[in-house]
Amino acid sequence: MVGLISGGDESAHRAQVEHLTAWCRDNNLLLNTSKTKELIVDFRRKKMDIQPLHIRGECVKRVSVFRFLGVHITDNLTWCTNTAELVKKAQQRLYFLRILNRHNIPQKLPVSFYHCSIESSLTYCLCVWFASCTVAQKNVLQGWPKRSSAAL
Template identity: 50%
Template sequence: MVDAISTALHSALTHLDKKDSYVRMLFIDFSSAFNTIIPQQLTQKLVQLGLNTSLCNWLLDFLTGRPQAVRVGSNTSSTIILNMGAPQGCVLSPLLFTLLTHDCTPSHSSNLFIKFADDTTVVGLISKRDEADYRSEVSRLAVWCRDNNLSLNVEKTKEIVVDFRRAHTQHAPLTINGASVERVGSTKFLGVHITEDLSWTNNTTALAKKSQQRLYFLRKLRRARAPAPIMYTFYRGTIESILTSCITVWFGACNASCQKTLQRIVKAAERII
């Protein structure tokens, strides 16, 4: 996950150093991505990748003919047989989806596809206001999604334009399948808040707010006279894990004020423990 975020940001920042350049980042949302996998289509791609035929047949057998029922209290629905999709919560499902989308690659060198499980981000490195390659790439991706039975949710798909030029013009909206993609100033990318000015104030504010809520429970443990080792374990698992989430991506670039905000939370936790 950190590698995916770092790759996207490094590519964007490197390109922004060039004259008359800006970056468009498209954060794609798929509707029930794992549920739309067609097992036969997946196994065909696995064969093309050189996987053993026996292994491909085993995966096909695993994904087809799966009985499923719903139980609510003492009531159980009738059983249906599923022959599409990958089981939710199965550790194999993200890997199978990754293999299914291995041939979803950019056709232009000025574009990047950042993929992590069912999250896909298109990074368009625009120079001299020429967006032809970026727009054709997005259109091509929409066709690929249709051919591979993936439902691209345009309403939840967001776009950020990073443009530091002094005299930048209004950017024309992007359309997918006839619908306009919403342009936002900030969005969440693999758990990290990305903004159009590539600052980290929104991200650190969100982390601080979430961590401060956990401090309440740490104080409750203190009032209950919980041993220090237990409180420290609680801190490591519920507060420090939040503060250090993808920290190598953003901490070095956030301003002193944001760093102090996070450090105050750490010191507050130390005083409680």
């Protein structure tokens, strides 16, 4: 759920949370507050203290990084964490690609492995986060085809 707090007035956001809680209760859904996280994105120069969110008397944990559908979102909307995790995952999979090549497997299989395992993870949700990456992050990500072709 996304809520907007404008002018320091949190009442609309808190009303949305109460509405969601009531909807879940009315539709026999259990809202697991231990798995619920709160991520606050605030670009104001003078940050105000926002009160913790409570659902059914339980305090919701506030986080600075949240993984949503495989994309790491930070409270300042930079993509450093997301890029680092993608590179880490690609490096792990590149190791398996090298092992495939050591066993003299026909070239078609390692190429398929690269497209299915490495390239697909590096390009997942690319249209959401790539434009906001720094030049250094873009260079790291765009260097992967060269590293992978060396392994192929």
